[in-house]
Amino acid sequence: MICSGILTKGCRKKLKPRQVFLFNDILVYGSIIINKKKYNRQHIIPLENVKLDNLDDEDSDNLRFGWQIKTPTKSFAVYAATATEKVEWMAHINKCVDELIKAGNRPAEEHAAVWKPDKTSNICMHCKKTQFTVINRRHHCRSCGDVVCGQCSKSKFLIPNQSAKPVRVCDGCYDKLGKMRTSFKEKNNTDIQSDGKAMNKIENMNESSDSEDDDSPQNLSKRQTEDDMCRSLEDLTIDEKPTFYGSITKPEDKRLSA
Numbered sequence: 364m365i366c367s368g369i370l371t372k373g374c375r376k377k378l379k380p381r382q383v384f385l386f387n388d389i390l391v392y393g394s395i396i397i398n399k400k401k402y403n404r405q406h407i408i409p410l411e412n413v414k415l416d417n418l419d420d421e422d423s424d425n426l427r428f429g430w431q432i433k434t435p436t437k438s439f440a441v442y443a444a445t446a447t448e449k450v451e452w453m454a455h456i457n458k459c460v461d462e463l464i465k466a467g468n469r470p471a472e473e474h475a476a477v478w479k480p481d482k483t484s485n486i487c488m489h490c491k492k493t494q495f496t497v498i499n500r501r502h503h504c505r506s507c508g509d510v511v512c513g514q515c516s517k518s519k520f521l522i523p524n525q526s527a528k529p530v531r532v533c534d535g536c537y538d539k540l541g542k543m544r545t546s547f548k549e550k551n552n553t554d555i556q557s558d559g560k561a562m563n564k565i566e567n568m569n570e571s572s573d574s575e576d577d578d579s580p581q582n583l584s585k586r587q588t589e590d591d592m593c594r595s596l597e598d599l600t601i602d603e604k605p606t607f608y609g610s611i612t613k614p615e616d617k618r619l620s621a
């Protein structure tokens with residue numbers, strides 16, 4: 364293990380503390396229950412797919428020391444307790460990613476959009492008209508992450524990294540993705556899977572599609588089953604402060620077995 368500690372994760376509605384473990388090739392995070400002694404719902408992210416993006420501090424919201432963790436299936440923001448911890452975490456994660464790529468792993472080409480938190484806007488970010496209410500609910504475009512109204516996100520598009528089924532996208536992204544697909548087809552002169560299904564306008568939008576907890580497990584690849592992971596993590600003690608087991612300043616670190 365390279366480091367472990369608690370990071371605050373930006374979720375759809377609010378920030379939540381998450382216990383995070385960094386290994387050579389995976390990042391594991393889960394919610395903390397029972398006096399920080401046990402945690403559940405572990406999520407495992409293969410690191411070669413990860414890309415980090417810095418976030419500037421937003422003093423107004425007290426959102427500081429944050430960055431984005433982007434993966435093909437899901438992307439989100441996390442916040443460390445101090446500037447130093449942020450630097451350490453980012454450096455350690457980036458180092459692991461770099462070493463995996465150097466060792467021949469292929470980095471992901473596309474990353475999922477980070478969902479803008481619900482409270483970012485009280486009106487649709489696209490039409491700028493619809494006020495969100497109990498009836499006019501917020502939706503998230505799976506392609507750009509914007510908070511949009513139902514009218515502005517009537518379509519679904521197949522984004523294979525995120526789901527086997529077409530997912531909700533805003534009208535702007537729907538057009539853009541459609542054009543990209545067309546030019547891709549023309550360039551390659553092949554018919555990529557006729558997916559009338561994917562392009563269909565959805566008449567009866569199923570509201571439940573958007574209500575899923577953004578922490579629900581997605582199709583993360585599992586090198587270890589979550590049960591195994593929980594068992595092996597159970598023996599670890601958890602501290603507020605992150606523990607960095609390796610020094611990033613070490614010139615050569617032969618922790619990679621591959």
Ligand SMILES: [Zn+2]
Nearest residue numbers: 487490512515
């Ligand atoms: Zn709208």
Ligand SMILES: [Zn+2]
Nearest residue numbers: 504507533536
């Ligand atoms: Zn969009």
